[in-house]
Amino acid sequence: DTGVSQDPRHKITKRGQNVTFRCDPISEHNRLYWYRQTLGQGPEFLTYFQNEAQLEKSRLLSDRFSAERPKGSFSTLEIQRTEQGDSAMYLCASSFVDNEQFFGPGTRLTVL
Amino acid sequence: GENVEQHPSTLSVQEGDSAVIKCTYSDSASNYFPWYKQELGKGPQLIIDIRSNVGEKKDQRIAVTLNKTAKHFSLHITETQPEDSAVYFCAASLGNEKLTFGTGTRLTIIP
Numbered sequence: 001d002t003g004v005s006q007d008p009r010h011k012i013t014k015r016g017q018n019v020t021f022r023c024d025p026i027s028e029h030n031r032l033y034w035y036r037q038t039l040g041q042g043p044e045f046l047t048y049f050q051n052e053a054q055l056e057k058s059r060l061l062s063d064r065f066s067a068e069r070p071k072g073s074f075s076t077l078e079i080q081r082t083e084q085g086d087s088a089m090y091l092c093a094s095s096f097v098d099n100e101q102f103f104g105p106g107t108r109l110t111v112l
Numbered sequence: 113g114e115n116v117e118q119h120p121s122t123l124s125v126q127e128g129d130s131a132v133i134k135c136t137y138s139d140s141a142s143n144y145f146p147w148y149k150q151e152l153g154k155g156p157q158l159i160i161d162i163r164s165n166v167g168e169k170k171d172q173r174i175a176v177t178l179n180k181t182a183k184h185f186s187l188h189i190t191e192t193q194p195e196d197s198a199v200y201f202c203a204a205s206l207g208n209e210k211l212t213f214g215t216g217t218r219l220t221i222i223p
Contacts, residue, residue, distance in 0.1 A: 042201045042213030091155055098208045103155035
């Protein structure tokens with residue numbers, strides 16, 4: 001499968017715990033995006049990278065959230081001290097510069 | 113920032129009929145408008161997109177139209193089939209960077 005992959009697909013955690021998600025983009029795509037989607041809503045932009053540089057962060061990305069893309073390949077999104085409001089689907093997408101974004105299957109986070 | 117509104121939120125059509133979903137955007141600088149289809153438990157799948165230098169684009173049963181003056185764009189699906197049932201999202205962006213999505217349309221095709 002040469003599409004965008006995300007791991008894990010599902011994560012259940014208790015409030016206050018830290019979680020980390022991984023995204024592997026389509027090979028050679030230089031842009032990688034993170035979005036968050038809550039039930040019944042469209043995806044909301046969180047942040048994106050071009051190669052290893054993080055170019056933009058949404059105000060939705062509080063200081064409990066951090067994303068990295070070491071070496072410009074896979075990316076991780078970490079949420080510290082999770083809250084119930086963090087429960088959502090976290091989507092990753094990748095693209096060539098100025099081209100279509102292709103999404104992965106998402107990681108569904110449930111915070112109890 | 114950009115704001116995208118999408119209508120209707122739900123749409124039911126008889127199999128074989130056409131479906132139309134409409135979106136409006138607020139930022140006149142936006143120049144890229146993709147449409148995504150999302151099935152239950154899956155990530156959004158790009159089905160068609162249009163850039164601001166064209167007014168219409170067609171791909172088999174799917175077409176998108178763009179009115180830059182009015183700042184709205186529409187998705188047209190003809191000869192609908194049961195597998196077209198899904199949630200459809202429009203989006204807008206400047207330079208295909210961050211996408212701003214609409215709130216989605218749940219399309220149901222009635223056999």
